[in-house]
Amino acid sequence: DAKTTQPDSMESTEGETVHLPCSHATISGNEYIYWYRQVPLQGPEYVTHGLQQNTTNSMAFLAIASDRKSSTLILPHVSLRDAAVYHCILRVGTGSKLSFGKGAKLTVSP
Amino acid sequence: GGIITQTPKFLIGQEGQKLTLKCQQNFNHDTMYWYRQDSGKGLRLIYYSITENDLQKGDLSEGYDASREKKSSFSLTVTSAQKNEMAVFLCASRTGGNTLYFGEGSRLIVV
Numbered sequence A: 001d002a003k004t005t006q007p008d009s010m011e012s013t014e015g016e017t018v019h020l021p022c023s024h025a026t027i028s029g030n031e032y033i034y035w036y037r038q039v040p041l042q043g044p045e046y047v048t049h050g051l052q053q054n055t056t057n058s059m060a061f062l063a064i065a066s067d068r069k070s071s072t073l074i075l076p077h078v079s080l081r082d083a084a085v086y087h088c089i090l091r092v093g094t095g096s097k098l099s100f101g102k103g104a105k106l107t108v109s110p
Numbered sequence B: 001g002g003i004i005t006q007t008p009k010f011l012i013g014q015e016g017q018k019l020t021l022k023c024q025q026n027f028n029h030d031t032m033y034w035y036r037q038d039s040g041k042g043l044r045l046i047y048y049s050i051t052e053n054d055l056q057k058g059d060l061s062e063g064y065d066a067s068r069e070k071k072s073s074f075s076l077t078v079t080s081a082q083k084n085e086m087a088v089f090l091c092a093s094r095t096g097g098n099t100l101y102f103g104e105g106s107r108l109i110v111v
Helices: none
Strands: A009-013 A018-023 A033-038 A045-050 A061-064 A070-075 A084-090 A104-109 B004-007 B010-013 B019-025 B031-037 B043-049 B064-070 B073-078 B088-094 B100-102 B106-110
Touching (some): A045 A061, A045 B100, B019 B106, B043 B064, B043 B073, B073 B088
Parallel strands (some): A009 A104, B010 B106
Antiparallel strands (some): A033 A045, A084 A104, B004 B019, B019 B073, B031 B043, B031 B088, B088 B100, B088 B106
């Protein structure tokens, strides 16, 4: 299965723009990059996804490297509500099996 | 919008007991998943099902059974609960576009 690598944790301050990196060096051409976030006592929540082009929505901007071996989730002007564990995952081939790693814990200070 | 409902939110059982967790979704999604999350760790896939009556093993299926008798529901059974199995169990369903929607989780406590 293709795997992703993220830092264990990152720290930020309210109002900052946060860049969360994800490495996926063995990604296949037909695999999408998905980001989810998870706050304590809740299941993960969809944030965004992309294949090749950068994408943006109300929650975040996803920057995908031209070789697709890495991506960065950009959270503009973070608030305390953005503190969560952020999971970067890949769709595995064309099957239905989706696996999650440990994710990166984002801490936001006032 | 739809919702995924997991019951019970807390399940307390004794060592060796057979325990069942239930999950219902009203999205009309075909594929459903059961994940286990241990404290401070990532999600590990136990079972998934791509349609009614289908079952596929994940990375952590040993010690668990699953059942998908209806499209809207997916049950997970811990066949013999052990104290090292105390964790949060998360159910999810998936759109055709691969976006997962998760329930709030069921916490298993083994005494």
